[in-house]
Amino acid sequence: MHPVRKRRLLVVVFIVVVSSIGIGLATYALRQNMNLFYTPSQVVAGTVPEDVRIRVGGMVVRDSVMRAAGSLGVSFRLTDGNGELLVHYTGILPDLFAEGQAAVAAGYLRSGPALEADQVLAKHDENYTPPEVVDAMKTGHAARAAREADAQGSSTP
Amino acid sequence: MARKWQWFHRLGSPPGFYRASGYWLPWLAVAAALLLGVGLVWGLVYAPPDARQGNSFRIIYIHVPVSFLALAGYYVMAAAGAVHLIWRMKLADMVMTAAAPLGAALTFLALWSGAVWGKPTWGTYWVWDARITSMLVLLFLYLGMVALRLGFSNREAAGRACAVLALVGTVNIPIIYKSVDWWYSLHQPATIRLTAAPSMHPDMFKPLLVMIVGFYVFYALVLILNTRAEILARERRTGWVRDLAAGRNQR
Numbered sequence: 586m587h588p589v590r591k592r593r594l595l596v597v598v599f600i601v602v603v604s605s606i607g608i609g610l611a612t613y614a615l616r617q618n619m620n621l622f623y624t625p626s627q628v629v630a631g632t633v634p635e636d637v638r639i640r641v642g643g644m645v646v647r648d649s650v651m652r653a654a655g656s657l658g659v660s661f662r663l664t665d666g667n668g669e670l671l672v673h674y675t676g677i678l679p680d681l682f683a684e685g686q687a688a689v690a691a692g693y694l695r696s697g698p699a700l701e702a703d704q705v706l707a708k709h710d711e712n713y714t715p716p717e718v719v720d721a722m723k724t725g726h727a728a729r730a731a732r733e734a735d736a737q738g739s740s741t742p
Numbered sequence: 743m744a745r746k747w748q749w750f751h752r753l754g755s756p757p758g759f760y761r762a763s764g765y766w767l768p769w770l771a772v773a774a775a776l777l778l779g780v781g782l783v784w785g786l787v788y789a790p791p792d793a794r795q796g797n798s799f800r801i802i803y804i805h806v807p808v809s810f811l812a813l814a815g816y817y818v819m820a821a822a823g824a825v826h827l828i829w830r831m832k833l834a835d836m837v838m839t840a841a842a843p844l845g846a847a848l849t850f851l852a853l854w855s856g857a858v859w860g861k862p863t864w865g866t867y868w869v870w871d872a873r874i875t876s877m878l879v880l881l882f883l884y885l886g887m888v889a890l891r892l893g894f895s896n897r898e899a900a901g902r903a904c905a906v907l908a909l910v911g912t913v914n915i916p917i918i919y920k921s922v923d924w925w926y927s928l929h930q931p932a933t934i935r936l937t938a939a940p941s942m943h944p945d946m947f948k949p950l951l952v953m954i955v956g957f958y959v960f961y962a963l964v965l966i967l968n969t970r971a972e973i974l975a976r977e978r979r980t981g982w983v984r985d986l987a988a989g990r991n992q993r
Contacts, residue, residue: 597827619924619925621869678865679863706864710931712941714943718793
């Protein structure tokens with residue numbers, strides 16, 4: 586390669602490498618701020634700032650959704666496997682909000698601790714499945730459970 | 743040595759590229775129309791709905807391909823910028839110029855289709871999570887490329903400044919791609935990965951694959967058309983363009 590072009594190539598590599606290192610270090614320093622939400626276990630551990638609006642994300646615990654009679658009030662618990670956080674919210678939940686699915690709630694922490702949410706967002710996962718396949722999987726699970734129950738029943742008559 | 747590279751130098755000269763690309767255009771146009779037509783009908787009509795999202799998941803057939811091309815197009819632009827910086831190749835500067843507004847349009851479509859999908863799915867049009875914010879930065883980088891070029895009266899200086907901006911901006915592309923893995927975000931992780939099977943039913947995935955290939959062909963077509971327009975605009979005072987305009991040339 587011509588020495589002039591070689592020098593220019595080195596300049597190009599230098600630009601890319603130096604800007605990558607610079608921006609990489611900046612994003613590394615800001616890594617906590619890059620997260621959209623805190624996890625319930627971070628809230629339980631007390632590492633979350635108080636009196637500021639925060640977001641908490643996790644899976645909605647099964648059988649934890651309680652709806653208030655006569656109002657739009659709803660409460661549910663979010664979990665990340667290590668900790669649980671109670672969330673109170675008044676308003677319409679997104680269509681994809683469901684027990685056993687991920688959600689992100691934004692609001693202020695109250696003593697308890699509980700989150701007084703003013704916004705609840707549903708988080709969708711990366712899996713896409715047709716309804717027939719989901720139904721087939723459900724009936725498959727049910728059939729296997731029934732078979733196992735039968736096997737247990739016959740072994741202990 | 744000299745003979746081996748002759749075809750490259752011919753293709754690398756603006757008139758050589760203009761003539762050669764004229765032969766590619768009809769093929770690319772037919773392939774893009776076929777792939778996008780088949781992919782759209784397959785994806786929007788025949789693919790099964792999603793169990794949880796229903797029909798709103800179908801925005802994936804637009805959102806994912808335009809997002810792919812918005813990222814890939816930036817690498818095309820940055821590679822053209824590097825070639826221009828190192829070899830001072832005029833055609834590379836023209837490709838870089840042509841890629842900027844195209845990439846901006848694709849990035850805007852990705853953000854817009856994501857917002858339209860986000861409202862019924864997440865419950866909000868916009869959230870400042872890492873994926874969406876870094877994608878907005880990409881839009882500003884593309885628009886910055888257009889603006890920076892307009893800010894120079896000297897074409898040589900404009901080309902070099904734009905190439906440097908394009909190269910610096912490449913840092914953003916892996917950040918966009920990995921943002922959903924590195925940080926907690928509302929945006930879901932990637933469905934299509936190089937290292938694993940797609941987490942999507944094959945009946946839904948096949949039309950998406952057709953759409954992605956179709957958008958790549960469409961991108962090549964529009965990039966070549968943009969580059970040809972740029973060639974004509976810059977070389978309008980040269981003999982070969984005058985001949986072309988007067989119909990004194992075969993193509």
